[in-house]
Amino acid sequence: MKNKLIIVFTFTFIVNTFAQTPDSAKTPKNWTKGGITGLNFTQSSFTNWAAGGENALSFTAATGFFANYKKGNWTWDNNIDLAYGLLKSGEDKFRKNEDKIDFTSKLGRYAFYNHWYYTALVNFKSQFDAGYNLPDDSTIVSHFLAPGYVLGSIGLDYKSTNNSLNIFISPVTSRTTIVNNQRLADNGAYGVQAAKYDTLPSGVYGIVQHGEMIRNEFGGYMKLTFKKDIFKNVNYSTKLELFSNYLDRPENIDVLWENILNLKVNKFLTASISTNMIYDHDIPVPVRYQENGVTLTRTGPRLQFKQVLAIGFVYNFGNPKK
Numbered sequence: 001m002k003n004k005l006i007i008v009f010t011f012t013f014i015v016n017t018f019a020q021t022p023d024s025a026k027t028p029k030n031w032t033k034g035g036i037t038g039l040n041f042t043q044s045s046f047t048n049w050a051a052g053g054e055n056a057l058s059f060t061a062a063t064g065f066f067a068n069y070k071k072g073n074w075t076w077d078n079n080i081d082l083a084y085g086l087l088k089s090g091e092d093k094f095r096k097n098e099d100k101i102d103f104t105s106k107l108g109r110y111a112f113y114n115h116w117y118y119t120a121l122v123n124f125k126s127q128f129d130a131g132y133n134l135p136d137d138s139t140i141v142s143h144f145l146a147p148g149y150v151l152g153s154i155g156l157d158y159k160s161t162n163n164s165l166n167i168f169i170s171p172v173t174s175r176t177t178i179v180n181n182q183r184l185a186d187n188g189a190y191g192v193q194a195a196k197y198d199t200l201p202s203g204v205y206g207i208v209q210h211g212e213m214i215r216n217e218f219g220g221y222m223k224l225t226f227k228k229d230i231f232k233n234v235n236y237s238t239k240l241e242l243f244s245n246y247l248d249r250p251e252n253i254d255v256l257w258e259n260i261l262n263l264k265v266n267k268f269l270t271a272s273i274s275t276n277m278i279y280d281h282d283i284p285v286p287v288r289y290q291e292n293g294v295t296l297t298r299t300g301p302r303l304q305f306k307q308v309l310a311i312g313f314v315y316n317f318g319n320p321k322k
Contacts, residue, residue, distance in 0.1 A: 035065025038270065040085075040312030060085030060098045060310060065317075073110035075117060075159075079103070084128055098308070099127040106168070108157050119157035121168060121223075125149040133286075145180035147190040151243075153221050166225045173221035175243060178214060185211035191282030219245040233264040252281035252301075270314045278304040 040060045046053035062083040069076040085098030103124045108117035126148040133139035155170025179185045179192050188194025188211060195211040220243070227237040241256040260274045284299040 030069055030071045032068045032070075033066065034317055035063065036314060036316050037061075037063035037065075038312055038314035040310040042310075054090040056087070056089045058085065058087040058097060060308075060312075062098070075106075075108045077104075077106045077108075079105075096129050096131060099129055099131065101126045101128065106157065111156060115159050115161070117157045117159065119155060119168060121151070121153045121155070121157075121170070123149070123151040123153075140181070141184070141189070143181065145178050146184055148178035148180065150176045150178070151221070155221070164226060164228050166223075168221075168223045170221045173219055173243065175217045175219070175221075175245075176214060177217070179211075180213060182210060182213070185213045187211065188284075191215055191280070217243075217245040218247055219243060219250065235262045235264070236260070237262075249281065254281070255279040268313050268315065269311075271311045272309075274308045274310075276304075276306040 038061070040062075042056070042058045044053070044056045046055060060083065062081075064079070064081040066077070066079045068078065081100060081102040083098050083100040085096060086094045087097040088094045101124070104121065105123075106119050106121045108119035110116075111118045126145055127142060128144060130140050130143035133141050151173065152175075153168075153170040153173040155168060155172065157169075158165070158167040160166070177190055177192060179190050181189075184190070185192050186195035186207065192215045193212040195207045196209040197205060198208045200206050200208065222240075222242045224240045225238070227235065230236050237260045239256075239258045241254075243254040244250045245252075245254075255278065257277045258274070259276075260272060263271045265271065279301070281301045283301065283304075285302040285304060286297050286299045287302070288295055288297050290296075
């Protein structure tokens with residue numbers, strides 16, 4: 001719990017640092033800055049409730065901000081999305097229900113026609129906190145830099161006039177997967193090379209070579225982002241990322257697809273529905289099932305899906321529509 005509180009305070013500091021920039025502060029010439037931050041709460045309590053129920057408490061903090069530069073034929077776009085949430089159900093201890101670090105920086109130079117740029121892109125993804133294998137909540141399956149993804153890419157970038165649509169296409173992309181946990185690396189988590197086992201000189205069967213903590217891939221990459229007010233006070237945004245590894249089964253395309261529908265109630269109150277879909281053929285996903293009264297676990301590549309409905313407070317600073 002101590003580590004989770006440290007994460008919460010750190011996250012809050014980051015949010016406040018960027019959100020409390022005075023409106024009167026003059027933005028440097030050629031720069032456009034802004035963002036949005038929000039805090040969502042959910043609470044339920046039961047006392048002598050005949051139908052049954054379990055007390056629950058959860059909250060999620062999220063922020064996204066950008067700093068974009070444009071001068072002549074050159075553009076430099078920087079964006080970071082952070083999110084962290086905790087859930088407590090009944091007598092169970094707090095566990096995370098949201099955890100994201102996603103940073104992107106793009107340097108572009110006008111190429112040809114309108115809206116197309118030669119662009120170099122760098123992206124980093126990871127999470128703040130440890131994740132556990134539920135329901136026993138004892139086996140760590142992830143934490144900071146386990147996994148971590150570093151992507152470098154060179155290609156063409158399309159930007160619409162109002163910047164609502166952005167398409168980046170690259171045939172030259174390097175992606176590095178980091179698993180900074182030896183136990184997870186030994187298990188071959190997130191696609192890294194697993195440990196090798198054999199009989200040791202002592203006669204005991206064990207690890208003769210530990211799993212690798214780094215996996216490098218080379219392939220093609222595409223990223224599409226779109227954001228638009230579809231009705232009054234209703235905004236829809238989507239982000240789709242595709243990656244094909246030329247060096248290993250290029251037909252198995254990795255997919256990351258995020259969708260968010262924001263409904264603005266008033267200046268500070270909002271509701272949102274979000275979905276997140278992931279498919280990565282190199283990530284084995286465990287699924288428990290019953291067979292003859294025995295609980296078994298089978299692993300394999302599967303579509304991962306997450307859906308979140310949230311109501312909470314939101315604060316805009318700068319121009320979050322950029």
